[in-house]
């Protein structure tokens with residue numbers, strides 16, 4: 001053996017293969033990482049542009065927007081009488097004997113409008129909440145005009161709150177540039193006190209003796225943020241949990257029967273979704289989305305209220321009037337805004353003013369009987385609108401404004417589409433990256449297993465003298481990896497015959513040993529683990545010999561002898577490296593290989 005280089009052939013070819021594979025993997029991985037980081041930076045840039053456009057759009061439309069929704073007629077004989085309320089473009093016209101009043105709002109939803117129609121108009125403001133602005137959506141109106149219907153929905157017709165929650169989760173799952181977390185709180189402002197609707201079950205109360213444990217106080221931090229002390233805030237990981245908590249809060253609300261509504265809300269119900277967003281290592285942004293179902297404004301005589309119900313009605317009216325004053329002060333940009341006049345406005349103070357977006361949906365009844373309340377509600381809406389009514393703007397300015405709004409709408413739409421495409425691209429690139437990393441680590445594992453393995457099939461691949469050049473060594477290696485046999489190793493006819501009979505008997509011996517070692521049940525089981533182990537081991541052995549010495553047929557495994565069908569021998573060594581190791585390392589299988597080695601060395 002002197003002067004011969006003994007190279008573990010299996011190891012050599014595997015190392016070469018793995019080396020090449022790993023190099024390719026590494027290249028792919030860094031290219032993919034670069035691609036992902038470029039896509040992410042484009043995504044951040046685009047999202048920033050979209051946010052700016054949305055802010056401009058909302059400012060242009062007015063940071064306090066007012067919609068009006070007309071409830072369908074519910075009275076049986078209403079189809080006989082003509083409604084005093086008509087909708088013309090974004091105007092509501094109220095006609096009565098001798099009077100005609102017109103009110104302009106940002107959007108009118110007539111009696112045929114669906115929950116989906118309303119939600120489509122609400123959606124952009126939700127994006128503002130996700131972008132870090134405090135947002136407040138309020139349902140205002142006379143008792144029984146559909147505030148709870150719009151906010152909560154009924155009979156499977158989901159309202160704004162459940163749809164908004166759904167939208168937030170849906171957006172969070174699609175936006176790969178940021179991580180969002182949400183939490184929910186629900187409270188009720190009842191008769192001037194604040195009650196937590198998500199605390200462990202409390203008995204429903206509708207009395208002047210308030211449940212003291214439910215009274216919580218409102219604090220304002222130095223930065224102007226408002227904290228409702230002790231209010232339950234539940235982290236919501238998924239939509240299902242969010243809906244469960246929301247339903248729980250709804251059930252805890254105080255309601256009562258009135259002449260006007262069988263299930264009249266006797267309080268203001270406020271749902272708060274706290275949104276925390278962090279994007280790419282930057283600091284976390286926190287915003288609040290308030291969804292408020294206000295108690296019904298009502299004429300106390302008309303609702304037939306008395307006693308406690310009357311007191312509740314008075315409390316509701318007082319806080320609604322305080323809300324009107326706050327909105328009016330904000331609209332006129334007064335230095336003093338009277339937030340402290342009611343608990344409702346105190347709680348909402350950091351979500352109504354500067355930097356916040358407010359959407360008020362004013363509900364009206366189409367009925368003749370409610371004309372007085374309808375005019376009152378629409379006057380409230382007029383007061384609340386932050387922008388001047390279209391009537392007061394000149395036609396030219398109106399046109400310019402509409403044009404700019406359309407441009408911004410398009411800009412936002414395009415940016416959103418591009419962001420969606422980018423998201424898809426990032427997801428695809430991340431999946432490829434994961435796959436590459438897995439492949440690379442398994443190649444790495446295979447290589448280190450091979451290096452650390454105590455056994456390797458030693459094969460004489462060449463004869464060199466100590467002065468052989470590195471190039472020559474390379475050649476030898478390359479020959480070995482390509483499975484070619486040096487000419488001097490080619491067997492003579494005699495040796496072939498001798499070898500053939502010897503190897504045949506050796507194979508027999510080995511197979512007998514193998515069968516003894518692995519019970520028949522394991523070997524004959526067509527899909528058992530042992531079966532595949534043997535199959536792979538056979539393949540692996542074939543690599544060591546058949547690829548390097550095909551003519552010698554050193555290990556002609558006869559499939560019928562061990563009951564393995566389709567046991568074709570292939571030369572792809574990498575197919576099952578681990579199983580190959582465990583099989584070949586057994587002394588029982590090493591013995592015949594050793595015989596071959598000796599025979600081969602005797603040829604040199």
Ligand SMILES: Nc1ncnc2c1ncn2[C@@H]1O[C@H](COP(=O)(O)OP(=O)(O)OP(=O)(O)O)[C@@H](O)[C@H]1O
Pocket residue numbers: 070071072074141142143144145146147148149150154261263264265266294295296297363
């Ligand atoms: N747009 C609508 N489409 C169908 N039904 C509606 C609509 N608006 C209201 N309703 C129905 O009218 C009734 C009263 O509605 P709702 O309870 O929502 O009024 P509300 O303004 O919340 O009253 P309250 O102030 O007394 O709580 C409900 O039965 C509701 O289903």
